Amino acid sequence: MTARETIAAISTPLGEGGIGIVRISGEEAFRIGKKIFVPKKDPTRDYPRSHYLYYGHIYSEQGELIDEVLLTFMRAPRTYTREDTVEINCHSGIFTLRLILKRVLEAGARMARPGEFTRRAFLNGRIDLSQAESILKIIRARSDEAVKIAASNMQGRLSQEIREIRESILNLLARIEAQLDFPEELEEEETALGREIENELGRIKELLENMARGAERGRAMQEGLVSAIVGKPNAGKSSLLNALLREQRAIVHEVPGTTRDLLEGYLNIRGYPLCLIDTAGIHQTDDPVEQAGIARAKGAIADARLLIIVLDGSTAWSTDDEAIASLIQPGQLVVVVINKKDLVQKISMDEVTRRFPGYPVVRTSAINNQGIEQLEEIIEKILDQNLGTIAGETPVMVNLRHARIVQEACEQIGEALQAAVTQPLELATIGLREAWVKLGEITGETASDELLERVFSEFCIGK
Ligand SMILES: Nc1nc2c(ncn2[C@@H]2O[C@H](COP(=O)(O)OP(=O)(O)OP(=O)(O)O)[C@@H](O)[C@H]2O)c(=O)[nH]1
Ligand SMILES: [Mg+2]
Numbered sequence: 001m002t003a004r005e006t007i008a009a010i011s012t013p014l015g016e017g018g019i020g021i022v023r024i025s026g027e028e029a030f031r032i033g034k035k036i037f038v039p040k041k042d043p044t045r046d047y048p049r050s051h052y053l054y055y056g057h058i059y060s061e062q063g064e065l066i067d068e069v070l071l072t073f074m075r076a077p078r079t080y081t082r083e084d085t086v087e088i089n090c091h092s093g094i095f096t097l098r099l100i101l102k103r104v105l106e107a108g109a110r111m112a113r114p115g116e117f118t119r120r121a122f123l124n125g126r127i128d129l130s131q132a133e134s135i136l137k138i139i140r141a142r143s144d145e146a147v148k149i150a151a152s153n154m155q156g157r158l159s160q161e162i163r164e165i166r167e168s169i170l171n172l173l174a175r176i177e178a179q180l181d182f183p184e185e186l187e188e189e190e191t192a193l194g195r196e197i198e199n200e201l202g203r204i205k206e207l208l209e210n211m212a213r214g215a216e217r218g219r220a221m222q223e224g225l226v227s228a229i230v231g232k233p234n235a236g237k238s239s240l241l242n243a244l245l246r247e248q249r250a251i252v253h254e255v256p257g258t259t260r261d262l263l264e265g266y267l268n269i270r271g272y273p274l275c276l277i278d279t280a281g282i283h284q285t286d287d288p289v290e291q292a293g294i295a296r297a298k299g300a301i302a303d304a305r306l307l308i309i310v311l312d313g314s315t316a317w318s319t320d321d322e323a324i325a326s327l328i329q330p331g332q333l334v335v336v337v338i339n340k341k342d343l344v345q346k347i348s349m350d351e352v353t354r355r356f357p358g359y360p361v362v363r364t365s366a367i368n369n370q371g372i373e374q375l376e377e378i379i380e381k382i383l384d385q386n387l388g389t390i391a392g393e394t395p396v397m398v399n400l401r402h403a404r405i406v407q408e409a410c411e412q413i414g415e416a417l418q419a420a421v422t423q424p425l426e427l428a429t430i431g432l433r434e435a436w437v438k439l440g441e442i443t444g445e446t447a448s449d450e451l452l453e454r455v456f457s458e459f460c461i462g463k
Contacts, residue, residue, distance in 0.1 A: 004083075006032065007116055008109035010097045011087075011462035020092030022100050023462065024109055025081045025117055030073055032107040033086035036100075037071050050075035058088065058100055066099050067091055081117050082124035115459025119452070122444060128159050129444025129455065130402060136459055137222055137398050142266065142273040146221040149396045158395040158402070159443050165207055169436045172200050176425050176432075194420065197428070201417040208410040210394045215403035217387040220305070222398040224266055224275035225383065228300045230327070231310035232320035233257050233281025236339040239366035240310055241265060241278040244376075250278050252367075257281060260293040262300055270380045272387075277304070282327075283320040298327065306333040306382070308375075309356070313363065314343035317351035325355040333382050336361045337375060342368055401455075402442050409435040 006026025012019070024032055030048060039047070039056040048054070051074055058066045070089040079085040088104075090096055105111060115136075122132050130153060137150035153159075179193055229237045233256035241250050245265045251258055263278040277300050280293030301307060307328060311321055328334055336356045338347060341363040352361065360378045364371030397403050416431030440446030447455075 006109045007112035008104045009112035009462040010101055014094050017092035019089050020097045022088040022104060024086040024104055025083045028108050029084040029086045032104055032109055033073055035107050036103050048073035060103060061106060067096050081120040082126045083120060112461055114461050115456035115463055118459055118463055119456045129447055130159050130442050131156055133399050142224050143221050143268060149218055149398055161395050162439050162442050165204060166436055166439050168204055169432050173429055173432050176429055180426060197420050201413060201420055205413045208406050211397060211406050212410060214394055215397045218396040218398040220387055224273040225306055226304050227274050227306035227308060228277045228279055228304035229308045229310060230279050230301055230324055232283055235310040235312040236366045237310045238278050241276060243366045243369050243372050257290055262296050269376050272383050282324055301327050308335055308337060310337045310339050311347060312340055313338040313345045313347045314340040316346050317348045333386055334359045335378050338363045339366050341365045405438055405442055409438045
């Protein structure tokens with residue numbers, strides 16, 4: 001382990017709370033802890049004992065009392081960073097926490113950068129890169145399933161699978177190379193080996209494909225599936241958002257064009273976290289502000305995985321509805337809501353089925369909370385069908401970076417397979433090597449400094 005500066009940060013959110021924690025990590029941690037902390041009881045000869053909770057007080061340099069605290073000295077390597085660590089549990093007020101941190105910095109620590117504690121855990125070999133990223137995912141999880149997935153990856157589930165796949169790739173490379181070194185081998189053996197290589201490549205490809213398949217569900221569970229509520233002005237989009245969120249989140253008004261900007265709300269529909277975006281009503285207008293809102297609405301539609309298209313059942317089918325139907329992109333999930341079912345219905349169902357063929361349709365009355373449960377049921381069904389459940393053994397990726405790497409590796413293995421079938425075996429080694437290097441970026445074995453910088457900068461200070 002190389003000597004590094006001792007770092008410190010406030011590790012709990014800034015604000016009022018029961019307890020706040022200031023964390024110190026590095027060679028100087030114990031010295032700093034002992035300098036600023038006065039234990040209540042006279043310390044015994046073995047003070048400070050590792051992983052032992054001490055009660056006492058922190059004083060300023062001038063000897064003024066700052067706070068009453070519980071303090072732990074933790075000797076490396078049994079710590080988060082694998083370095084000597086001190087944690088100070090104090091009363092959580094912004095000023096107390098800041099005063100204690102200031103005191104720690106005066107005593108010789110330097111302020112930690114975002115994610116630096118976790119980065120040290122990585123550099124000191126306690127966790128690999130994907131495990132570090134899973135810690136961040138746990139912190140940001142938006143559903144129970146997301147916590148479970150991230151926790152299992154934090155334990156190294158994903159890393160283990162990736163290591164096994166990389167190992168298989170290396171073995172295969174070794175076998176191909178041995179073959180290339182002894183070209184005098186009999187032709188018959190060569191075809192047998194060729195078939196074996198093909199089979200192994202096929203197996204590796206399938207493992208990667210399974211992982212890629214589970215990734216979208218994993219990410220949706222982690223971040224919330226991006227879903228846009230769209231429709232013509234006054235259809236009841238904002239009312240529907242409020243009904244789904246069960247709070248008066250958006251302004252609802254009889255004047256068309258009420259919603260101008262995008263409005264986001266998070267909700268959990270039967271275990272699926274959704275990031276629900278209310279948008280401005282789409283129609284032809286000369287008003288520049290409305291036009292700007294409509295442009296944003298169209299952007300949100302383009303980015304959404306799920307579209308909740310709201311039609312006003314009490315008005316006739318219009319060119320605006322027509323225009324909205326044409327915004328659906330291939331691969332997007334769609335549910336059609338005919339709102340205002342409490343009023344006399346004027347909308348033509350023929351037009352609805354003509355323009356939205358095959359999409360589920362549900363009637364609601366957003367202001368009376370009618371049909372909302374049916375809508376939720378339909379959304380659940382759509383997500384069940386399209387986000388596929390994950391095969392039991394396959395680890396789930398929730399990280400876009402990992403998913404992209406696996407996708408790329410999958411393509412490279414595909415190319416290797418192609419080469420193994422049609423061309424001299426040498427060509428297959430190129431794809432295999434590329435896939436091996438690429439997959440190493442998941443665990444961090446082949447990650448560049450720039451990549452590490454990018455990953456850890458996403459963490460907050462103190463983690
Ligand atoms: N009768 C009836 N009125 C509704 C229903 N849903 C919404 N409204 C009314 O329709 C009007 C428009 O509702 P909003 O939710 O603001 O509609 P919107 O689609 O967000 O409209 P814009 O933001 O202007 O595009 C309001 O007066 C609502 O009270 C419904 O189910 N039944
Ligand atoms: Mg609105």
